[in-house]
Amino acid sequence: MSEAELVLRSTRVITPEGTRAASVAVSGERITAVLPYDAPVPAGARLEDVGDHVVLPGLVDTHVHVNDPGRTEWEGFWTATRAAAAGGVTTLVDMPLNSLPPTTTVDHLHTKQKVAADKAHIDVGFWGGALPDNVGDLRPLHEAGVFGFKAFLSPSGVDEFPHLDQEQLARSLAEIAGFGGLLIVHAEDPHHLAAAPQQGGPKYAHFLASRPRDAEDTAIAALIAQAKRLDARVHVLHLSSSDALPLIAEARADGVRVTVETCPHYLTLTAEEVPDGASEFKCCPPIREAANQDLLWQALADGTIDCVVTDHSPSTADLKTDDFATAWGGISGLQLSLSAVWTEARKRGHGLEDVVRWMSSNTARLVGLDTRKGAIAEGHDADFAVLAPDETFTVDPAALQHRNRVTAYAGKTLYGVVKSTWLRGRRIVADGAFTEPKGQLLSRT
Numbered sequence: 301m302s303e304a305e306l307v308l309r310s311t312r313v314i315t316p317e318g319t320r321a322a323s324v325a326v327s328g329e330r331i332t333a334v335l336p337y338d339a340p341v342p343a344g345a346r347l348e349d350v351g352d353h354v355v356l357p358g359l360v361d362t363h364v365h366v367n368d369p370g371r372t373e374w375e376g377f378w379t380a381t382r383a384a385a386a387g388g389v390t391t392l393v394d395m396p397l398n399s400l401p402p403t404t405t406v407d408h409l410h411t412k413q414k415v416a417a418d419k420a421h422i423d424v425g426f427w428g429g430a431l432p433d434n435v436g437d438l439r440p441l442h443e444a445g446v447f448g449f450k451a452f453l454s455p456s457g458v459d460e461f462p463h464l465d466q467e468q469l470a471r472s473l474a475e476i477a478g479f480g481g482l483l484i485v486h487a488e489d490p491h492h493l494a495a496a497p498q499q500g501g502p503k504y505a506h507f508l509a510s511r512p513r514d515a516e517d518t519a520i521a522a523l524i525a526q527a528k529r530l531d532a533r534v535h536v537l538h539l540s541s542s543d544a545l546p547l548i549a550e551a552r553a554d555g556v557r558v559t560v561e562t563c564p565h566y567l568t569l570t571a572e573e574v575p576d577g578a579s580e581f582k583c584c585p586p587i588r589e590a591a592n593q594d595l596l597w598q599a600l601a602d603g604t605i606d607c608v609v610t611d612h613s614p615s616t617a618d619l620k621t622d623d624f625a626t627a628w629g630g631i632s633g634l635q636l637s638l639s640a641v642w643t644e645a646r647k648r649g650h651g652l653e654d655v656v657r658w659m660s661s662n663t664a665r666l667v668g669l670d671t672r673k674g675a676i677a678e679g680h681d682a683d684f685a686v687l688a689p690d691e692t693f694t695v696d697p698a699a700l701q702h703r704n705r706v707t708a709y710a711g712k713t714l715y716g717v718v719k720s721t722w723l724r725g726r727r728i729v730a731d732g733a734f735t736e737p738k739g740q741l742l743s744r745t
Contacts, residue, residue, distance in 0.1 A: 303327050304345045306725055308684060309337065314356045314656050315676050324355065326682040329724035333678055348727075350686050353719055356656050357676050358390025358422075358683030359638060360663040362447075363537065363561065363609035365630065366392075369415045370400025375614045375703050377419035381739060383635040383701035385421045385729045388685030388718040391664070391673050391742070392422060392634075396429035396450055397461040398613070404429040404461075405437045406444045413741055420739030422723055423683075425667065430472040430483065432462055438475050445743030447667040448482030448535070453519045454490040457584075457629060463490065470526055477532035482666075484535040487519035488585055500625030502577035507624035511586045516541035524551045524558055533557040535666065538611045540566045540585040542595035549604050559666060561607040562596055564640045565631045569708060579620045579627035581708045583611065597648055600658060607666060608658040610637045617706050632702050636695060636709050638685070639716040646715060652689060668744060682725035691717040 304325035313322040313334070321337035325345075341347045361384065367374040384392055394412070396403035403409050403426055416424050428446035430438060438449060451472060452463035463486075464472060476483050492515035499506040520536055524547065527534040536548070539562045551558050565583060570590040574581040581587055599605040613630025621627045633640065638659065645655055664674025672681050694713045697705040720730040728735045 304332060304342055306682070307341050307345050307347045308355060308722070309347060309349045310355045311337065311352050312354045313676060314354065314653055319653060324676060326725045329682060331676065331678055331680050331682050334676060350719070354652060354687045354689055355676065356388070356652060356685050356687060357660045357674055357680075358685050358721065358723065359388050359659045360391040360669065360673050361389050361609050361612070361634065361637065361659075362393040362607070362663045362667055363395065363611045364392045364634060365395045365398045365613040367398040367614070369411065371398055373616055373703070374398065377416045377424070378737070379701060379703040380612070380634060381419070381421035381424065381737070382734060385721045385723075385734065386701050386718065386732070387635040388638045388687065388721055389634065390422050390683035390685070390721060390723050391425070391669065393425040393427055393447055393667055396427050397456055397458055400460065402429050402461050403427065403446070404431055404434050406440050409441060409444055409446065416741060419737055420741070421728060421734065421737045422739045423742050424739055425742035425744070427484065429461060430464065430476070432464060432468045435471055435475050438472065438481070439479055442479055442481050442744070445745050447744045448484055449476055450484050450486070450537075452486040453523070454486070454488040454493055454515070456486070466522060469523075473526050473532045473534070474530055477530045482533050482535060484537055485523055486537050487523055488515040489518040489522070492518055498625065500623055502622045502624065504571065504574040504576055504578070504581070504624060507582065508571055508586050508588070510625070511584060513541035513543045513588070516585055517544045517547065520544045521547055524548070524556055527558060528554070528556045531557070536560045538563050538566070538585065539596070539605065540588055540592070542592045542599070545595065545599050545604050559606045560604065561609050562600070562605050563609060563611045564633050564637045565708060566596055567593060567608065568640045568644045577622035579622060579624055580706050580710075581631070582624055582627050582629045583613070583631045584629040601650070607662045608641055609663060610634050614702055614704050614706070616704055620706055631708050632704070632706060633709070635700050635702065636707070636714065638687070638718065639693075639714040640709060642689065642716040643714045652687075669742070682722060684722040685718055686720045686722075688717045688719055689715060691715070693717055
């Protein structure tokens with residue numbers, strides 16, 4: 301404490317041991333101690349007393365499409381990381397597709413890193429991509445510091461990122477398992493999708509029927525079988541089908557190394573409320589029925605689902621047409637994720653400690669950043685979100701930091717106002733005012 305430069309004090313600090321009144325001492329960029337609330341402030345240290353606001357570790361969002369470079373009219377590192385900071389997110393890991401070039405070679409990774417370097421308001425890491433023809437690039441990307449590799453088992457929506465068939469999946473997964481890497485998978489089976497009715501048009505019910513649960517369930521079963529055979533580590537992205545949960549639980553009990561995430565939109569929005577023609581609600585896999593949502597929450601509570609991440613996937617407004625078949629599939633939720641999840645969690649009897657586990661601690665662990673991120677503990681980066689959990693706000697798209705202010709949450713009243721966000725000991729946003737970019741580029745190594 302005697303070397304502290306900053307002391308952040310609150311009656312409610314969420315630590316790995318629970319929520320308590322505490323003074324968090326910071327020196328440089330790291331937490332040096334978590335001390336009793338009334339611990340004396342050393343000479344020369346700055347005291348920031350946030351009263352009864354909750355201090356939680358900055359969120360770690362491991363599923364964000366920044367689209368930069370190449371499709372910066374869709375988003376970009378400047379706008380995405382500002383939106384993240386405004387929502388209490390202090391670390392994100394960027395997906396390898398929707399940018400041009402995609403992150404599928406070391407050269408492409410370096411291109412993206414150069415673009416991000418002076419634009420990032422928060423810390424940023426990168427996923428690599430697994431394509432049918434880049435097995436030879438996977439180990440070099442791993443050695444260059446990507447956190448793992450994303451693959452699609454059905455068409456991705458962009459031509460430059462083709463999906464893997466089962467034989468290609470086996471080859472890529474064997475290569476990744478050989479160097480101890482992680483494969484993260486968009487799991488929908490293309491044959492089940494092709495067999496589903498494809499009516500198109502503005503009716504959400506028709507779109508929902510075109511992305512059936514059994515497409516997810518079949519793809520997840522095949523992924524688990526491959527992971528078991530190869531003793532590989534795999535992660536199921538954006539789970540929306542509750543029907544797959546027993547299969548996942550059984551696989552884990554059998555020793556398969558599989559983890560699972562879901563997203564705020566699956567936990568807070570339901571198919572029953574989606575208006576026809578409202579493609580701001582379109583994502584793949586889709587938002588499903590309320591009964592399905594209840595089972596996703598149950599799986600979060602029992603640990604079958606590990607993480608909650610945004611799958612922030614924006615586009616320009618003109619691509620969000622009223623035809624669900626042709627509209628871009630993606631939901632912009634980066635700035636609102638904490639508040640959206642907290643609003644529903646509190647209604648269902650969960651506490652902020654649960655939200656921190658799902659959206660910070662477990663996501664940091666997924667990508668191997670848990671010695672630095674995801675906890676208010678000695679030695680960790682001094683990343684904080686200061687939250688007024690009982691205050692509400694109504695979502696105004698014009699107030700969002702995303703480049704394209706299209707949101708499925710427009711008009712919703714949410715609990716949880718982020719008062720300030722801190723990155724490695726520096727306040728980077730407070731009451732809507734931002735500092736210049738302070739983010740660092742992160743590497744698995």
